[in-house]
Amino acid sequence: MVARAALIHDDRALRRDCKELSDAEARADEIVRRIRTSEASTIWTQEHTLIPHPFPGMEFLTGRDIIMKTKLFAILSKVGAIVNRRLTYNYSKLPYATVNAKVLLELALKQSAIHVQVSERVTSTNISSLLPTFRALPPDEYSDACGITEETYVAESWVSLTNARQNFSADLGGPAGFDKWCIGTMMINPTEAYTTHNTIQKIWQKFTSTFRVSMGLINFTPIFSEYIREFLRSSIEDGISYVEARVNFLHKYMIGEDGEENVPHREWLTIFDLILKEVKDEMKMHGRENEFIGARIIYSTIRFMTPEELDWYLEDCIALKKEFPHLIAGFDLVGDENQLNPLIYYIEPLLRFQERQKEEGISIPFIFHAGETLGDGTPADTNLYDALLLGTKRIGHGYSLVKHPKIIEACRQRGIAVEVCPISYVDISPAKVCL
Numbered sequence: 001m002v003a004r005a006a007l008i009h010d011d012r013a014l015r016r017d018c019k020e021l022s023d024a025e026a027r028a029d030e031i032v033r034r035i036r037t038s039e040a041s042t043i044w045t046q047e048h049t050l051i052p053h054p055f056p057g058m059e060f061l062t063g064r065d066i067i068m069k070t071k072l073f074a075i076l077s078k079v080g081a082i083v084n085r086r087l088t089y090n091y092s093k094l095p096y097a098t099v100n101a102k103v104l105l106e107l108a109l110k111q112s113a114i115h116v117q118v119s120e121r122v123t124s125t126n127i128s129s130l131l132p133t134f135r136a137l138p139p140d141e142y143s144d145a146c147g148i149t150e151e152t153y154v155a156e157s158w159v160s161l162t163n164a165r166q167n168f169s170a171d172l173g174g175p176a177g178f179d180k181w182c183i184g185t186m187m188i189n190p191t192e193a194y195t196t197h198n199t200i201q202k203i204w205q206k207f208t209s210t211f212r213v214s215m216g217l218i219n220f221t222p223i224f225s226e227y228i229r230e231f232l233r234s235s236i237e238d239g240i241s242y243v244e245a246r247v248n249f250l251h252k253y254m255i256g257e258d259g260e261e262n263v264p265h266r267e268w269l270t271i272f273d274l275i276l277k278e279v280k281d282e283m284k285m286h287g288r289e290n291e292f293i294g295a296r297i298i299y300s301t302i303r304f305m306t307p308e309e310l311d312w313y314l315e316d317c318i319a320l321k322k323e324f325p326h327l328i329a330g331f332d333l334v335g336d337e338n339q340l341n342p343l344i345y346y347i348e349p350l351l352r353f354q355e356r357q358k359e360e361g362i363s364i365p366f367i368f369h370a371g372e373t374l375g376d377g378t379p380a381d382t383n384l385y386d387a388l389l390l391g392t393k394r395i396g397h398g399y400s401l402v403k404h405p406k407i408i409e410a411c412r413q414r415g416i417a418v419e420v421c422p423i424s425y426v427d428i429s430p431a432k433v434c435l
Contacts, residue, residue: 061190101186134216138259296329330367337380369396
């Protein structure tokens with residue numbers, strides 16, 4: 001038994017998370033373990049009408065309603081707020097994927113300029129696969145067409161959002177059915193996440209389609225302003241004191257209040273800066289200014305363009321950094337690494353980008369998505385090598401890191417943070433190995 005105890009002690013001592021606990025830490029550990037054990041034998045053994053056969057550790061989206069009622073979740077929420085305040089916790093989010101889709105639809109319904117079109121009339125047989133396209137139109141192009149479920153609907157013709165909702169077929173649920181359909185096209189539901197789209201390729205297809213639909217609404221300045229406001233407010237309520245938002249600058253212009261696509265990137269940052277100031281003033285007015293430090297932007301674009309096209313965006317990023325030095329936090333290339341171009345494809349413009357920063361006397365660190373793959377030695381997997389060699393400040397997802405002990409060690413030595421989402425890929429999280 002002595003040898004057994006020694007083996008267990010020596011083994012656990014090699015773990016990154018193994019350290020001597022203070023009295024307070026030991027007490028906290030004991031309390032949390034007791035609560036977890038208690039809830040495992042009470043809350044998680046009860047039957048729930050909408051959540052059959054619940055169990056501790058079940059998929060977050062499936063068990064969300066139960067999880068959010070537990071004492072353990074309440075403790076974790078408070079711990080997050082404490083970490084944020086004391087350590088200036090750096091939280092990176094995609095603003096286009098963090099605001100409740102229901103809120104986005106509500107914002108859109110307030111705008112008479114917003115219209116919708118579909119590739120064919122919406123019916124009971126195609127509603128589950130048909131995606132809406134949203135867009136703000138100039139006043140002289142407003143449509144008075146009745147709806148998108150009418151037999152007279154002309155494919156790909158515009159219908160005002162309010163008309164489409166009001167006249168949505170009663171057989172499909174009427175206005176409530178319209179809301180459910182629209183919101184569903186901008187979200188990933190539990191069945192899609194864990195069953196029908198439970199592969200990297202399929203979930204990326206769904207993920208991309210949600211962006212494609214929602215961007216038609218967000219890419220309109222009156223909605224963009226309020227969307228950013230909601231994004232910041234919801235982040236604060238989640239206990240986040242500092243947030244870095246990955247904003248996709250692929251479209252060179254946003255649609256303005258006049259319905260024309262004429263709002264350049266610098267105006268996007270002007271809007272972001274204004275809303276950020278208003279939210280911080282709002283927090284101060286309520287005596288909560290210490291709860292929110294601020295927000296910055298990670299300039300992002302998609303890795304499907306040519307190196308020559310990327311040059312334009314890199315110069316644009318530099319120009320924005322010079323004009324808004326307090327807002328631009330870094331640069332990233334986003335998109336499905338398994339299908340799109342690897343970092344090495346862009347090595348020349350990325351190296352020029354670093355030289356141009358030296359010329360301009362500015363610093364824009366790389367904050368790359370890399371290694372978001374199950375492959376081994378594939379271009380997506382080897383993105384990790386290039387991200388490291390390019391001096392990335394952080395690695396997004398990086399769950400193929402588990403295959404690269406040398407890179408894991410380099411991340412530890414250089415202080416390269418790994419951005420992980422445990423509830424999204426709990427079975428393959430690099431956090432399990434990298435910590």
